Amino acid sequence: MGLIRDRKSNHSSEMRECHNYKFELKNCDACTRWQKQRPALITSKYRQNLSPLFFVRLIAAAMAIRFIVMVTIWTTVFINSLLNQECSVPSNEGYCGPCPTNWVCYRNNCYRFSDESKNWYQSQASCMSQNSSLLKIYSKVDQDFFKLVKSYHWMGLVKIPTNESWQWEDGSILSPNQLTLVKMQNGSCAVYGSSFKAYTENCLTPNTYICMQRAV
Template sequence: MMGLVRDRWAAHSMASAFFLTRCIAVALGIRFIVMVMIWSAVIINSLFNQAVPISLNESYCGPCPKNWLCYKNNCYHFFNESRDWFQSQASCMSQNSSLLKIYSKEDQDFFKLVKSYHWMGLKKNPTNETWQWEDGSILSPDQVTMVDMANGSCAVYGSSFKGYTENCLTPYTYVCMQPIV
């Protein structure tokens, strides 16, 4: 009788040990699958969030200051800090640059990708109500279409080559640019 109890106890112990081992294996398998999914998501995310090559044209686009983008013989820097138009202009000038100027829609098609508002170097001349760039040139229709949104005399670049009127003292991010020398 003792032998029968011992055999049943041994069989029960082996079944329990097998069940425990199987549970541990399943748990480790699930953990492995979850880790693979997490690492896959991290790798895919890093691949899709890498910077696009800076030089978007075939011609030479040479030396820009560190962290500036090069496109069609100009260097650009998108600043994330918000400042009014005058502070933004002063910041650009301190870096030997000016606020963004769109020369033509065709020449600067990479600005189609810009989705937020940034100050650009466009200001309304109070004497004749024309829009002028910082360099004194007059805004032409093939550069930017102005949309009157606020009773302002400065312009922010929106997207799709649209400029929006804004009060010059309103803080926005800004874009500086400088020609390649």
């Protein structure tokens, strides 16, 4: 009987140890699975929390870089246009080079509107001293901005006493296609008015004048 109790006692002890061993194995397996799943869960939560913020920052950085690049480009273009702009040319036709200071550059010519009044001969001498001549209208198309002039200025147009014809300083004869000449009494010189009209005037009458020269 004692032997049987000992066997039963040993058997019960072995069963408890086996049960404890299986329980520990189950716990170990569960722990291992949890440890394997834990990094994935953390990574997933990290991605869920940080992905929107990361993309927002990335988009903001890209937009900021693009804005800086565009501002730099436009600033460079604007500065270059200011540096390279030697004169104002309303038309795309022809090249207008630099003109002297206080002269107006239009297409291929330079013009100076005087602010002093002189007679025709003095005005002619003043223009000659500046390597130019009095205004000549040779094209209503190329000199179309003169239609906006409202005051009167001496121009390089005079009457030849021998044949009563009107000619420019360079000796060419006035053409009806250049401008309309309105004849006044006692006038042997011409002043430019507006809308391509010239008026005869006494050559000794003081008037402002317009000098003209080719752009270099």
